[in-house]
Amino acid sequence: MKAVTKAAADQAGAHLRLVSDRAAGNSASGIKLSGVSKTYRSRDGDVPSLRPLDFHINEGEFFVVVGPSGCGKSTLLKMISGLLPPTTGEILVEGEQVTKPHGNVGIVFQNALLLPWRNILSNVMLPIDMKKLPRDKFLPRAKELLKLVGLEGFEKKLPWQLSGGMQQRASICRALVHDPKIMLMDEPFGALDAMTREKMNVELMRIQRETGKTVLLITHSIPEAVFLADRVLVMTERPGAIAAIYDVPLPRPRSLDAMADPVFTELVQRIRKHFFTQSSLD
Numbered sequence: 001m002k003a004v005t006k007a008a009a010d011q012a013g014a015h016l017r018l019v020s021d022r023a024a025g026n027s028a029s030g031i032k033l034s035g036v037s038k039t040y041r042s043r044d045g046d047v048p049s050l051r052p053l054d055f056h057i058n059e060g061e062f063f064v065v066v067g068p069s070g071c072g073k074s075t076l077l078k079m080i081s082g083l084l085p086p087t088t089g090e091i092l093v094e095g096e097q098v099t100k101p102h103g104n105v106g107i108v109f110q111n112a113l114l115l116p117w118r119n120i121l122s123n124v125m126l127p128i129d130m131k132k133l134p135r136d137k138f139l140p141r142a143k144e145l146l147k148l149v150g151l152e153g154f155e156k157k158l159p160w161q162l163s164g165g166m167q168q169r170a171s172i173c174r175a176l177v178h179d180p181k182i183m184l185m186d187e188p189f190g191a192l193d194a195m196t197r198e199k200m201n202v203e204l205m206r207i208q209r210e211t212g213k214t215v216l217l218i219t220h221s222i223p224e225a226v227f228l229a230d231r232v233l234v235m236t237e238r239p240g241a242i243a244a245i246y247d248v249p250l251p252r253p254r255s256l257d258a259m260a261d262p263v264f265t266e267l268v269q270r271i272r273k274h275f276f277t278q279s280s281l282d
């Protein structure tokens with residue numbers, strides 16, 4: 001893995017170009033998009049939301065997408081999860097074309113979307129109940145995950161009795177409980193305070209490293225993207241396209257100290273340059 005070359009990076013803001021040096025992996029594993037675009041049809045006319053995208057997320061990779069509000073990030077994630085059909089193109093997950101919601105992914109949406117009538121533990125257990133997996137086997141795991149995100153003691157509470165950030169943490173447990181191979185996360189930490197957010201970043205990296213999961217995470221935060229990712233995909237404004245894909249050559253495991261590394265600060269600066277005309281990213 002090699003850092004972005006200087007010449008390429010200096011031009012990155014000026015051109016739509018790929019600057020990752022990483023070779024495309026085997027298309028029978030991971031996630032592969034070929035010519036995937038989305039135009040929403042509405043009564044007021046068509047809303048082009050994504051221009052055709054081509055990229056491949058390798059198995060076991062931590063892949064982060066960063067882009068301004070409304071550029072189509074959530075749309076992209078919904079299409080990969082099979083909740084929304086693409087207008088053009090093809091998506092392969094583990095070599096299989098995505099045509100409907102598929103089982104082996106854990107999804108964390110932008111809003112927690114907990115079921116209001118189920119307590120926190122039951123909400124976390126939802127994928128187990130839906131898949132009719134043995135409750136006895138997964139209950140200890142659900143409790144362990146809640147403990148991990150600081151929600152021990154809140155198992156019997158209903159969602160409205162928790163803060164927004166706590167609900168979002170519960171939704172992360174729900175996405176992990178059935179131990180999916182692929183995690184799709186749409187701004188999972190957006191509602192958290194800065195300190196909890198950093199803690200969750202470190203935790204998520206640890207989980208990903210220990211389990212070898214493939215993670216696609218969406219964020220508004222450039223520092224968060226660089227801190228977490230093996231590669232960062234930078235999107236343009238709506239209708240979103242790929243502005244660049246950067247390798248993050250920071251060694252793992254990473255602690256919060258990685259944010260003081262010159263490689264980190266330089267890459268954050270470089271990605272920021274893509275957005276210097278707008279203030280929608282932090």
Ligand SMILES: Nc1ncnc2c1ncn2[C@@H]1O[C@H](COP(=O)(O)OP(=O)(O)OP(=O)(O)O)[C@@H](O)[C@H]1O
Binds near residue numbers: 040041048049110
């Ligand atoms: N159901 C829909 N019908 C029509 N247009 C939609 C629909 N959902 C999203 N859009 C439009 O598609 C574009 C992309 O939306 P999307 O939610 O994917 O953006 P996003 O990048 O996730 O934004 P944010 O960062 O604010 O969450 C937006 O301009 C939005 O108005």
Ligand SMILES: [Mg+2]
Binds near residue numbers: 073074075110186
């Ligand atoms: Mg979104």
